[in-house]
Amino acid sequence: MSMVIQGETGDWEMVIGLEVHAQVTSQAKLFSGAATDFGRPPNSQVSLVDAAMPGMLPVINEQCIYQAVRTGLGLRAVINLTSVFARKNYFYADLPQGYQISQYEQPIVGEGEVVLDMPDGSTRRVGIERLHLEQDAGKSLHDQHPTKSFIDLNRSGVALMEIVSKPDMRCPEEAAVYVAKLRSILRYLGSCDGNMAEGSLRCDANVSVRKPGEGLRTRAEIKNVNSLRFLQQAIEYEARRQIDLYEEGGQVVQETRLFDANKGETRSMRSKEHAHDYRYFPDPDLLPLTLTPAYVSAIKADLPELPDQKKERFVREYCLTPYDAGVLVAEQANADFFETVAKGRDAKLACNWVTGDFAAVMNRLGRSIEDPPVTAEHLGQLIDLIADNTISGRIAKEVFELMVETGQAPAVLVEERGLKQVTDSGAIEAAIDAVLTANSGKVSEYRSGKDKLFGFFVGQVMKNTGGKANPALVNDVLRKKLEG
Amino acid sequence: MSLDKVAVKNIASLARIEVRDEDLDGLAVELSNILRFVEQLAEVNTDGIAPMTSVAHLELPRRSDQVNDGGYVERVLANAPEQQDGFFLVPKVVE
Amino acid sequence: MSPTQLTGMTLRQARDGLLKKSFSAVELVESHIDAIATHSQLNAFITETPDLARAQAVKADERLARQEGGPLEGLPIAMKDLFCTEGVRTTAASRILGNFVPPYESTVSANLKQAGAVMLGKTSLDEFAMGSSNTTSAFGAVINPWKRRSDPEARLVPGGSSGGSAAAVAARMALAATGTDTGGSIRQPAAFCGIVGLKPTYGRCSRWGIIAFASSLDQAGPMARTVEDVAMMLQAMAGHDPKDSTSAPIAVPDFSAALTGDIRGLKIGVPKEYRPSGLSSEMVKLWDDGIDMLKDAGATPVEISLPHSKYALATYYIVAPAECSSNLARYDGVRYGLRVEGKTLDEMYAKTRAAGFGTEVRRRIMIGTYVLSAGYYDAYYAKAQKLRSLIARDFQQAFELVDVILTPTAPTPAFAIGDNDEDPVTMWLNDIFTVPTSLAGLPGLSLPTGLSADGLPLGLQLIGRPFDEETLLRVAGVLEKAAAFTALPPGLGG
Numbered sequence A: 001m002s003m004v005i006q007g008e009t010g011d012w013e014m015v016i017g018l019e020v021h022a023q024v025t026s027q028a029k030l031f032s033g034a035a036t037d038f039g040r041p042p043n044s045q046v047s048l049v050d051a052a053m054p055g056m057l058p059v060i061n062e063q064c065i066y067q068a069v070r071t072g073l074g075l076r077a078v079i080n081l082t083s084v085f086a087r088k089n090y091f092y093a094d095l096p097q098g099y100q101i102s103q104y105e106q107p108i109v110g111e112g113e114v115v116l117d118m119p120d121g122s123t124r125r126v127g128i129e130r131l132h133l134e135q136d137a138g139k140s141l142h143d144q145h146p147t148k149s150f151i152d153l154n155r156s157g158v159a160l161m162e163i164v165s166k167p168d169m170r171c172p173e174e175a176a177v178y179v180a181k182l183r184s185i186l187r188y189l190g191s192c193d194g195n196m197a198e199g200s201l202r203c204d205a206n207v208s209v210r211k212p213g214e215g216l217r218t219r220a221e222i223k224n225v226n227s228l229r230f231l232q233q234a235i236e237y238e239a240r241r242q243i244d245l246y247e248e249g250g251q252v253v254q255e256t257r258l259f260d261a262n263k264g265e266t267r268s269m270r271s272k273e274h275a276h277d278y279r280y281f282p283d284p285d286l287l288p289l290t291l292t293p294a295y296v297s298a299i300k301a302d303l304p305e306l307p308d309q310k311k312e313r314f315v316r317e318y319c320l321t322p323y324d325a326g327v328l329v330a331e332q333a334n335a336d337f338f339e340t341v342a343k344g345r346d347a348k349l350a351c352n353w354v355t356g357d358f359a360a361v362m363n364r365l366g367r368s369i370e371d372p373p374v375t376a377e378h379l380g381q382l383i384d385l386i387a388d389n390t391i392s393g394r395i396a397k398e399v400f401e402l403m404v405e406t407g408q409a410p411a412v413l414v415e416e417r418g419l420k421q422v423t424d425s426g427a428i429e430a431a432i433d434a435v436l437t438a439n440s441g442k443v444s445e446y447r448s449g450k451d452k453l454f455g456f457f458v459g460q461v462m463k464n465t466g467g468k469a470n471p472a473l474v475n476d477v478l479r480k481k482l483e484g
Numbered sequence B: 001m002s003l004d005k006v007a008v009k010n011i012a013s014l015a016r017i018e019v020r021d022e023d024l025d026g027l028a029v030e031l032s033n034i035l036r037f038v039e040q041l042a043e044v045n046t047d048g049i050a051p052m053t054s055v056a057h058l059e060l061p062r063r064s065d066q067v068n069d070g071g072y073v074e075r076v077l078a079n080a081p082e083q084q085d086g087f088f089l090v091p092k093v094v095e
Numbered sequence C: 001m002s003p004t005q006l007t008g009m010t011l012r013q014a015r016d017g018l019l020k021k022s023f024s025a026v027e028l029v030e031s032h033i034d035a036i037a038t039h040s041q042l043n044a045f046i047t048e049t050p051d052l053a054r055a056q057a058v059k060a061d062e063r064l065a066r067q068e069g070g071p072l073e074g075l076p077i078a079m080k081d082l083f084c085t086e087g088v089r090t091t092a093a094s095r096i097l098g099n100f101v102p103p104y105e106s107t108v109s110a111n112l113k114q115a116g117a118v119m120l121g122k123t124s125l126d127e128f129a130m131g132s133s134n135t136t137s138a139f140g141a142v143i144n145p146w147k148r149r150s151d152p153e154a155r156l157v158p159g160g161s162s163g164g165s166a167a168a169v170a171a172r173m174a175l176a177a178t179g180t181d182t183g184g185s186i187r188q189p190a191a192f193c194g195i196v197g198l199k200p201t202y203g204r205c206s207r208w209g210i211i212a213f214a215s216s217l218d219q220a221g222p223m224a225r226t227v228e229d230v231a232m233m234l235q236a237m238a239g240h241d242p243k244d245s246t247s248a249p250i251a252v253p254d255f256s257a258a259l260t261g262d263i264r265g266l267k268i269g270v271p272k273e274y275r276p277s278g279l280s281s282e283m284v285k286l287w288d289d290g291i292d293m294l295k296d297a298g299a300t301p302v303e304i305s306l307p308h309s310k311y312a313l314a315t316y317y318i319v320a321p322a323e324c325s326s327n328l329a330r331y332d333g334v335r336y337g338l339r340v341e342g343k344t345l346d347e348m349y350a351k352t353r354a355a356g357f358g359t360e361v362r363r364r365i366m367i368g369t370y371v372l373s374a375g376y377y378d379a380y381y382a383k384a385q386k387l388r389s390l391i392a393r394d395f396q397q398a399f400e401l402v403d404v405i406l407t408p409t410a411p412t413p414a415f416a417i418g419d420n421d422e423d424p425v426t427m428w429l430n431d432i433f434t435v436p437t438s439l440a441g442l443p444g445l446s447l448p449t450g451l452s453a454d455g456l457p458l459g460l461q462l463i464g465r466p467f468d469e470e471t472l473l474r475v476a477g478v479l480e481k482a483a484a485f486t487a488l489p490p491g492l493g494g
Ligand SMILES: [Mg+2]
Pocket: A019, A162
């Protein structure tokens, strides 16, 4: 869905590529045995290697290689059997070695793709350029002291996967859907927890604009956008800025820009007075990383079902619409919850409940799927009670609220509170007779052609039976009595 | 390659080594001499020769994913020129 | 035994003496502490650790009494100040690390400790091991104990970068010492000081805890007064270390057992390109004599060709500075070492590094920064790494024909402090015979086989196949016996 922006001089389109830094799920760091936990006291998770003490050397964590390969396979990407770690040299207070160990010319993962499920039901393919492993830097705190910055190296050396997309996105929404989909895949794989608030998933956007049909123009890189909403705002703002610049006769310069979430603007990081020249070269402390085809195929054979496959299966097995299936599979826990509810039951009904009332209650109560207000088993039992006519759909909503309140099984609640549907035709006939007798005037009106009153009679019967009368039966008997 | 003052200043800046302006000319001559010396490599035909990645013809060894290091703030900070509350301190960085 | 007799022994003799209880480790260590004081004008040590040494000696005597001593139990050695030693200041001879006290121990020094060796102190070196004269140390030049006959007043360099270790061993201040060699830093000072030095195969000794200069070249090795002593030291220093990704997972052979004295049938390579026209006639003669000695012992000299070796220095002076520019980026005044305050972070970096690094180190960092910078990488660094492949291939092909290679160690004997200072490239020519070996990662050993006309020691270098230090030591042992080099620096009882 190419979004066209009207400018003074005609139409423009956006060209967006994303670089996502995803923290690899591992106990220890990429090249040291220090822990990776979030939120610990400063410098408490720092080894001598992470602090770049003289003479310290890196040794790679096998789990990080494993996670990178799995992620590459999850992105349907080429796994490079030989990759090389290189040093990216620059000075910064939270970069203890004076270089970041990264991968440059030969990354561990090459080209792949991500399929986006757009809200209108269409799909879009976004190419993956590469995925490489690299070290995270430490953290600088600038607000602790009037003249000093504080340096905490706990993050220093934590493994990151830098996932670089091709410039395949054309609007901010696509960018957001891309990040969400990538996050979903990473979480399915368990290779990154995807927590944007804690910085486990960070996003830089490369944005340029062009006239439709043109080649690529100069791009700006927007750093550190830490929510999907900000990502869209930042891209929107940046594209507009570039278009205005061009239309005023100016030129876009290739630069790094920072998104200011308070002002909703991007601004140039001109404070970086030194031109960047990273002087990459292969890290002489490490040898090339070689993988065997057997290693890669064993990982491939062991991959979990990923969102795209699950979505396809949900459409096939549960006859869901692609859109419903896409919503359900975005989070593995949601998908699992749904499958527990749907197994052996009416899938459409299950889907409506999970994405409807259940999701609404979750939102209202601020609960998570890991701590649901109603268990999948109970929700399944509720659907069973509807299916075997023990309760009506209307009563089911009432029972569901009671389940949320009490945590009790639906069968127990229905029993205790006498909510069972009345299917005894004698009782229903009696209730109908009482209504017809009490409203003889309306009966005459109906019989003289005021059809619309049928609904009124049904309502009265239901009201008098506390909603428990089987609606189909009520309809049947009522019609017979009125016509008869 | 002959380096001029500007080039030397730029290299020094990349390397974060302060060089006094009056030393730039001398350094330019010195570094240019060295570059001229190493540039003799240009006369060797290296077509089709792979650059050496390591003299050690080994597999990259891997560590297991175990936490067995860190947890010693005092050792990390022991030689710090300036520290407070468990942090290293540097002149304020403005972004 | 008299103190000079105690310091005059070889490592092996001292070991035997301790086991026979002819003297105690405490006596042995005391006599070396005295020798260090006697020769303090040589400035071989940056940090002396006599109290630590005495305490270690007491412990060593206890273990020896219980017959639990390690293979180097109670033997006093010196440690190049590039090896991080826990709780003992480690400087790399640089102001930038002036007060750095590592909270950790390098693998090699830990191995030596484990073997029972007693550390007398930390020896001087060229700053960050960058040099061939030991004049770039921030703690002052080291003086070679040897003197020119023609000019005994001239103060000669011990060679570098392991000059402090070489001087300490030559002047009988330590029975042996550790060195590191990046382009000749063990072999050239060993030759200048009339001792034996061995740079093992890259990967034989762990680099963990050794302050890095050029990671793809740096290798620790022993310096001692005999081939046998060097074998004993290497035995303790070597071994696979999982903390160093470039450490070879290869078993350490029994190096002393390799000294069989029998080299019959071995082929000795003599590279024709290593006879530049400028090589002095006494050096040519030393080399030819060496070839004859090995021939007499039953080996066969074979002329070989190492055509790319002439590019080794230029290759080295791209690769080593490039790696050093990156390795030394960590000295930024943030986490340890010198800090010179500045208004901004960048100003602090620039002032700290300008004040902390000496001229040669700054020069190499700048060259290294340049050759890696955008637009120049292919012309310099990538080109040099290709040359390195060619140089290594030359050796590989030569070793299909021969078992070891014999060359001079350095083109000249020790020169005077201040000579060769004018032009760095002239100074670098010292390493012309040692650098090719380093680039190929091969083991190289230097041993003294004669004196110059002016009374200074001259060394020959043996080069071996990867991880074949045994053959190297075997041939060196034979050469040592045939050359019978017994001269001592003046004033040391020679
Ligand atoms: Mg990037």
